[in-house]
Amino acid sequence: MGFGRDLRNSHEGLLKLQDWELKLLETVKRFMTLRVKSDKEYAALLLSMTQQTEKQEAADYVSTVSKSWSQVIRQTEALGRVMRSHAEDLNSGPLHRLATLIRDKQQVKKGYQSLHQQLESHNHKVTRSDLEKLKATYRQLSRDANSAKEKYREALVKGREAERARERYDKATAKLHNLHNQYVLAVCGARTQQDEHRRCAAPALLDALQRMQEDMTLALKSILEEYCEISSLLTEEIVKVHQEISAAVQQIDPLAEYQHFIDAYRSEKTPEATVEFDTSLLEETDNLPANEILWNTLTADSLQAIAPKGRASESEELMESVNLSLFLLIHRLSLTLLSCVLLLSQKLSLLELRHAVQSLRSSEARLASQKALLDAKMAAAAACPPPPPPSPALPYEDDSRSIGSTMKEKSSRFDTLRHSLAGMIRSPKAMLGSSTSFFDVIPTSERPLAEQEWYHGAIPRTEAQELLRQQGDFLVRESHGKPGEYVLSVFSDEQRRHFIIQYADSQYRFEGTGFATIPQLIEHHFTTKQVITKKSGVVLLNPVIKDKKWILNHEDVVLGELLGKGNFGEVFKGILQRDKTPVAVKTCKEDLPPELKIRFLSEARILKQYDHPNVVKLIGVCTQRQPIYIVMELVPGGDFLSFLRKKKDELKTKQLVRFAVDVAAGMAYLESKNCIHRDLAARNCLVGEGSVLKISDFGMSRQEDDGVYSSSGLKQIPIKWTAPEALNYGRYSSDSDVWSYGILLWETFSLGVCPYPGMTNQQAREQVEKGYRMACPQRCPEDVYKVMLRCWQYNPEDRPKFSELQRDLAAIKKK
Numbered sequence: 001m002g003f004g005r006d007l008r009n010s011h012e013g014l015l016k017l018q019d020w021e022l023k024l025l026e027t028v029k030r031f032m033t034l035r036v037k038s039d040k041e042y043a044a045l046l047l048s049m050t051q052q053t054e055k056q057e058a059a060d061y062v063s064t065v066s067k068s069w070s071q072v073i074r075q076t077e078a079l080g081r082v083m084r085s086h087a088e089d090l091n092s093g094p095l096h097r098l099a100t101l102i103r104d105k106q107q108v109k110k111g112y113q114s115l116h117q118q119l120e121s122h123n124h125k126v127t128r129s130d131l132e133k134l135k136a137t138y139r140q141l142s143r144d145a146n147s148a149k150e151k152y153r154e155a156l157v158k159g160r161e162a163e164r165a166r167e168r169y170d171k172a173t174a175k176l177h178n179l180h181n182q183y184v185l186a187v188c189g190a191r192t193q194q195d196e197h198r199r200c201a202a203p204a205l206l207d208a209l210q211r212m213q214e215d216m217t218l219a220l221k222s223i224l225e226e227y228c229e230i231s232s233l234l235t236e237e238i239v240k241v242h243q244e245i246s247a248a249v250q251q252i253d254p255l256a257e258y259q260h261f262i263d264a265y266r267s268e269k270t271p272e273a274t275v276e277f278d279t280s281l282l283e284e285t286d287n288l289p290a291n292e293i294l295w296n297t298l299t300a301d302s303l304q305a306i307a308p309k310g311r312a313s314e315s316e317e318l319m320e321s322v323n324l325s326l327f328l329l330i331h332r333l334s335l336t337l338l339s340c341v342l343l344l345s346q347k348l349s350l351l352e353l354r355h356a357v358q359s360l361r362s363s364e365a366r367l368a369s370q371k372a373l374l375d376a377k378m379a380a381a382a383a384c385p386p387p388p389p390p391s392p393a394l395p396y397e398d399d400s401r402s403i404g405s406t407m408k409e410k411s412s413r414f415d416t417l418r419h420s421l422a423g424m425i426r427s428p429k430a431m432l433g434s435s436t437s438f439f440d441v442i443p444t445s446e447r448p449l450a451e452q453e454w455y456h457g458a459i460p461r462t463e464a465q466e467l468l469r470q471q472g473d474f475l476v477r478e479s480h481g482k483p484g485e486y487v488l489s490v491f492s493d494e495q496r497r498h499f500i501i502q503y504a505d506s507q508y509r510f511e512g513t514g515f516a517t518i519p520q521l522i523e524h525h526f527t528t529k530q531v532i533t534k535k536s537g538v539v540l541l542n543p544v545i546k547d548k549k550w551i552l553n554h555e556d557v558v559l560g561e562l563l564g565k566g567n568f569g570e571v572f573k574g575i576l577q578r579d580k581t582p583v584a585v586k587t588c589k590e591d592l593p594p595e596l597k598i599r600f601l602s603e604a605r606i607l608k609q610y611d612h613p614n615v616v617k618l619i620g621v622c623t624q625r626q627p628i629y630i631v632m633e634l635v636p637g638g639d640f641l642s643f644l645r646k647k648k649d650e651l652k653t654k655q656l657v658r659f660a661v662d663v664a665a666g667m668a669y670l671e672s673k674n675c676i677h678r679d680l681a682a683r684n685c686l687v688g689e690g691s692v693l694k695i696s697d698f699g700m701s702r703q704e705d706d707g708v709y710s711s712s713g714l715k716q717i718p719i720k721w722t723a724p725e726a727l728n729y730g731r732y733s734s735d736s737d738v739w740s741y742g743i744l745l746w747e748t749f750s751l752g753v754c755p756y757p758g759m760t761n762q763q764a765r766e767q768v769e770k771g772y773r774m775a776c777p778q779r780c781p782e783d784v785y786k787v788m789l790r791c792w793q794y795n796p797e798d799r800p801k802f803s804e805l806q807r808d809l810a811a812i813k814k815k
Contacts, residue, residue, distance in 0.1 A: 004203030039087035046080030071248035457623035472541020614666030637687025644752035662693035668802035719761035735796035742791025749780035
């Protein structure tokens, strides 16, 4: 079986096969690329983990745990280096060969199509086109010969010009006969051509294609074998590392772990103190014996009263029961270590519950005593007429209020207080929980929606979900996708549920009773614990209160002149009404997709956490309705890039160094908070009063617990400012911000020139990969240029931290 013998009429199928194989190879390539990326990231994370692990202080004794843990860290670091080496081998080996194979396969497909087209074209010409032309001419000459023959016969009958007619007839007959011979030869040649094409040419091409396909399959197999060998987690290096880690763990000896500690801190042997009868008490008594019970008529009754009756046997039984329980407990603990951990956890929970119950009982008793005192007082007041007041007379004789009415008011207040205390006794948990009552949390339904503390305005769905953390948590928000539509978001049964609040016939409802306002609807479901919908079974338990510190109403801000346009909308100068403070107001277009509105608000979420003189400050957000505002401090000097270009003839080198120190200080602060800016550039810094530089524009920023953020795609990425690992693998960190800071330094000392002048983004990226770095700007001191080059180290771990940069540049500034 083979292509040449079995696939002579399957050209279209072969093309589809090659297309399918090319797609498969592209899939394999993407998979290998991701594997290389993931292995590099995994290696980087392992190495980062080992570097960030706090070094243990040297103990005063030998610890098997400490020794084993140190070995685990060292072997984990070795594993990281192995994984990084494997990732590099995968990239330079199988992945590179696979890319070459794909190009070769594309070329084979193109060559096969070209040769097949040439063969088919030649075969068609010989067996079809040329024969059709000859056949058409044959028919025409046949008609011409017949016509000449008829004319010759007519000439013979008429006896005129017979000779000329004969010549024409002979000539036409000769042409026909010659063409007949040509056609016969052409048919013979076409038959041979067809036979050769069918038996030799086409099968030879198909067989050659099959051999190429098989060779490429063999090459792919070799590539995948190499991939399997390199990527295997059972290689000798990795197995050895894990064996070392396992051996280190096995060296932990619980019995010997604390022996050295005991030896180091062993207590000195001193006689233990014993409790003795104080014989000095007997000095002034009448021969009372020490350590003996007196039995006489004076003490008999009291001794009989306190003597235990039949309790010894009960105590013994109790002790036996306790001993048996303890034995069974120890037996169970010896079966599994996990049960020990679980039991300890349960015992701790039980202890906490007992304390809570005792506390509740104490509160209940205290409140009950207060209630009893009040009840007694009220009963006495009801039985006896009230005494006259101590003062000799009322202030005014014509006062219409009698003493009886005054006491009636006091009695009413007593009743109110008594009922309140009785309610608290019925639910003492209210005294131990939060001091915030329901009416503090859920305001009266008369207040407008915007003033309800559980109404969060037009916050994104994702931010609402982050606020819902435990069963029954709820809030109300305005829909981002459909402004004017309101949504109830609730955490129920480990899920975040979102219910659209229906509005029809001037009533708000879910599926039951309607109410005139949303606050009335929410208060009804909260107080009655009626489910939102029967199908969901969701009940409202805990309102999530909005963060009033950052919430502003749109009426709190008066917009002024337009300052510019951002990625999400316009930026205005504004005035904060409460104290007439000038502010900058970023607005978000109402017609933006919800995902962009989320990105818009992410800057505010980031800035809420920061307070530093070199980081622009957030004042608040207006999310109660559309359009959304972010209100920030107004930085009067504008963006740093425009400032550099405008003031380039006035700026001194020392001032430029001070700008560099300001940015390094702000970034060092952000680095300590695990904030990754991702878009650090001169255009995203602002010049404040006293020429203090402030970092701004946190629209692309991320805050990650491990200080590392992975992304994919190159949409809206500032190529010339972005570190190689971020461009190649989507891996952002404070180290990648350091690279961007080096570009910002170059912008600063070149006074606003665009980086990599004369190069496109792609050219700059390719040159950086080849090792190119920009030259020192004319106004830049040599020490500062050395800092730039340190920021542009290709390996992220080789770059300095921002705290180092701040220190080094501050030292340069003092020179």
